[in-house]
Amino acid sequence: MPPSRRRVVVTQRFFDQATIDYLEQAGCEVVQADLPPGQADGNLSHDELVRHLAGAAGWIVGHARVTRELMAALPDLRIVSRRGVGYDRVDLAAAGDLGKVVCIAVGGNHESVADHTLALMLAVGHRFRETQARMIGGDWSILLGTDLYRKTVGVIGPGRIGRSVVQRLAGFEAEVLVHGGSPDAGYAARSGVTWVDLDELLVRSDYVTIHAPLTPETRFIIDAGALARMKPAAFLINTARGGLVDDAALLDALRNGVIAGAGLDVFLSEADPAFKPVTQALLELPNVIATPHSGASSREGLDRTNMVAARCVVAVLDGGDPPAECVVADGRKG
Known part of the structure; x- marks a missing residue:
């Protein structure tokens, strides 16, 4: 040509x-x-x-x-x-x-990804997947979900998407903890967020949502140790990049009740096909809501x-x- x-x-x-x-x-x-x-x-x-x-x-x-x-x-x-x-x-x-x-x-696309993030939070917290699967099978018994209203949400990565998520969380009267970047006192005062270190965010949050770039420093920022510091009733949301979360460790944590559930739009297997079996196992868990890297779509x-x-x-x-x-x-x- x-x-x-x-x-x-x-x-x-x-x-x-x-x-x-x-x-x-x-x-x-x-x-x-x-x-x-x-x-x-x-x-x-x-x-x-x-x-x-x-x-x-x-x-x-x-x-x-x-x-x-x-x-x-x-x-x-x-x-x-x-x-x-x-x-x-x-x-x-x-x-x-x-x-x-x-x-x-x-x-x-940051507004679209922020919408998608909140959708995953609500879907996994209210157990939509589990409930509909039971209904299809004829079981209309009620599963108790978890509110987002007035919960503590940890936002890792306060960039454009992270801040759009924070804006939406105001409607849920959530307490928002932020980790990453340089603390911005003016933004914190306007939005009501609190900058904390990663350990405090993990320990205190009911929902943890990741919006950081994938760099050598942030790779596996959520690993087995980080998951162990989260509340057993907490949920992890990742709409950023596969590789920020150690998916094998997440699979183990979800299977063993270390955390309550996850909403995932990205997976480690997108960059490393060797992790496809881990992704497949995550998709099959009832306490995982998953989408195919479509948050911006x-x-x-x-x-x-x-x-x-x-x-x-x-x-x-x-x-x-x-x-x-x-x-x-x-x-x-x-």
Whole structure:
């Protein structure tokens, strides 16, 4: 395929027409990868990605691994724009070395993920899965659930998503404990949260929800020791990244009543297939509510995130700068 200065390849599903129109009006040729049903770009091999991206100047990507080898094989590629905010699958150092720009879609999906987080809290606390399964089998007996109202909720990672969760928890009159980042006295006073260390958060919280980035420092921030410090009646929610939680330790804790339940949108097996049996075992537990990394996948959230990613692409192809908060690597600056 011959190169095109304005060719933009989209390897994500659910790319809305309004965003396509915006790119085309900006002089871009939009090519949507024709993926088989049920396949995401994270399943594409290096050779398949090279084939899809040949001649592209811009790439709007989902969960594909963006390696040094891949970027080196795509000399026309100027910008990798993630429809999302995580970038642990992108080799940022390589992007800088190879003169590429890497952007994330900051501000597009945090409200959707926050909604999803509260949904998981309510679903696992009120035992929706267990109740419906019993009803399907003809058992309409009542299982006692756990309120979110006036409970203590620990938020690990007070970024955009974490703070959107805090905002929603105000309606439940929850006491909110926060861990991570630099304590912000002004935000704490306005929102009524309290910054605490991780141990205090774990010991005191009825619900623990994780919204931290995955880094070497945060990997397995919830391990067997952390789970043992939580209340036996507490619930763990993870809508951030697989790898923040030691899923094998979580499985053991749930089986043995160390904690009461979990709401999970992400799994360690997404990055490490060796953990697929652990994921499957978690999915089969009655006290687990699970979704397939779909927290950001509302119609509205995807439309917003598509547009943020597209605006970053156009800015770079026009020779300008995307919003500073969206840029995680800029190899143009040497």
